[in-house]
Amino acid sequence: MRTLLNILVKELLQLRRDPRILPILFVAPVVQLTILGYAATTDLRRVELAVCDLDRTSASRDLVRRFIDSSYFRLVASLDDQRAIDRWLDSGRARIALTIPAGFAAVREAGGSAEVQLVADGSDAMTGTLGLSYAYGVIQQVAGTDGLRLPIELRPKVLYNPDLISRNFMVPGVLAMILMIMTMMLSSMALVRETELGTMEQLLVTPLSPGAIIVGKLVPYAMVGTVEILTALPVVLFWFDVPLRGSLAVLALLTAPFMLCTLGLGLLVSTLSSTQQQAMMISTFVFMLPQIYLSGFVFPIQNMPKAFQVVTYAVPLRYYVQVLRGVFLKGVGLEVLWPQGLAMLGLGIAILTLARIRFRQRIG
Amino acid sequence: MIRRMLAVAVKELLQLRRDRRTMLALLAMPVVLLLIYGFALSFDVRDIRLAVVDQSRTRASREVVEAFLKSGYFVRIADLDEPRPLDGLFDRGTAQAALVIPAGFGADVAGRRLTTLQFVLDGSDSQTASTVLGYARQIVVSESSRLYEVKLRPPVVARPLVWYNPDLDSTIFLVPGLVAFILMVSSVIATALAVVREKERGTMESLRATPLVALELLVGKTLPYLLVASVAATGSLTLAWGLFDVPIRGSIVWLALITVLFLAGGLGWGMFLSSLADTQQVAFQLGLLSSMLPTLLLSGFIFPISSMPRALQLISHIVPARYFISALREIVLKGVGPEVWWNDALALVAFGAVVLVLATVQTVRSL
16 A cells, blocks of 8 residues: 555656656647637527518518527628529628528518528538528518418437537536546547556566556546646636536546546557557547447437447447536436446446456567 | 758658668658547537436436437436436436426416426536537427427528638637648658757767858758658648548649648757757757647637637747638638738748747857
């Protein structure tokens, strides 16, 4: 135990002296918070709208005003000729074009159904889909104020995130990213550094067991990661106003098996690489990026081909993303999230065992 | 001057050819990554797990349920008599949406009275949720007119038209971005290591003794990588077209031109980082960080730039992938010519020129 503590202290001291580590420690969380809070938004705002109003009546102007007042759209062009739409969409300066045909107001006054045309740019499918559905919303609103009601009214009730703010889910993801960088990438680099510098030999001839060396090298990074999370958490909760409906204790409890997985992966990466550069490359390309893509964090798992869906069960981040969603937005506890915890625990033990075997082969 | 540049290029190419592993990584990595991620990335929402609570149990209610299932967007995972178990289904994530049909629904429809349907959905994935809500609305509108046998005459109807990608297939929109992302990362990393390697090995000294000037050295060193990266780009674009059905509507010549401009910029940025760094490790880290994150997040690849805060929108102007992705989608999906994307091309040229100047200045300093 004493020896374990010694190596722990040594690692922390070394960490403090490494000048390159400081930018990673401080810059990475800030950058990630900014990006996930501000840039990674799938909420559409200010979609570029071109309007071709051929009617030029107060009714048609009213419709246009409603589009702009909705704040989903930003008027970039008022065109007189429908053919000009081509140019605006081709150049990407407009994403949606609304054409109000001549006679629009007259048809409405006569009690008829006036038709408007919406052209969406499908080359940006995300903006296209959402832009069209917002446009329908605006038009339905106009229809509603004109006194029309569908005989069947759909009453939507959105659970957990009533305003559908994507930030509420993206920002807690920072916690997962920090953990992956600290416990997987940096710990693997630290282990490989000892091999690179040849100091691993020295460590091995000390009375420390390989297991103690591993624990001593990995735990400091878990500690630093935890401290960073505790600093990031207030920003998540108070600056970005992400609701925390569940309990912090549950979050902490379920973060432990996730860290077990990432630390195990860090060790595994270190046994697969002989230089720090390789360690960084392998952890980024082989473990981190695929985990992000295959975890359901950005791209829904149910949309993937079946084979990929099966693979996602072996991705620890998949379960942790569910934990984050559960604790932050749904406010559920262990009674719901125990399968995720168990899955991560199982994966963690499997990864660590594998890594341990490889580590022993390497030094032997 | 051209002769000396070519001499450096040939030397670098020979060196690269002997380094099998690097060569393989540069050529194969883009294709392999595209193959893996191309299948996994999709925003198209389908197979939404729907719980049905039919308290009416009438023909009308069954027809509404049927309409939801037949739309192809939903799969039924539970059939309940009362809404109470829904909480558990949503908490566990077993259900993503629920359709609750109240007891009086059938009678209301029969009596031609106004009625309601409740639609509950999990908002924690906001993107999926808003798409699903749109689907549900459409179904209810068409069911309304069918069940009530009325031709709805709303005062305003919209006739939608989607250009370039009529099915709004997200693969077609994401794959060009993915190509840009992969090419950016691999080209920056390729050259980021090129100059710094000479520094580390001490061969920079011997280069200094030659009559080479910094510009010749840089351009000469970049050329072979441009060749390799162009081959990788051709492979990726062919794959995008052949496997992921991305149509190539515009001219191949323009596509080649814009791709080469983009690659040159990426390689130039790698060169600049390389002249800045002292070790391959630092060069590698700088290359990875400066190419991966901005290209992933600030280029319009996944997240629409117009929805970002002003400050981030401004920053996105110095991300070359932003221009490339925009031009790529315009050439490939829209089939338009340079009259539309000339400013993107110009921005890429400007980016390339600036990094070349930066790299030259930095190399002169280090020589």
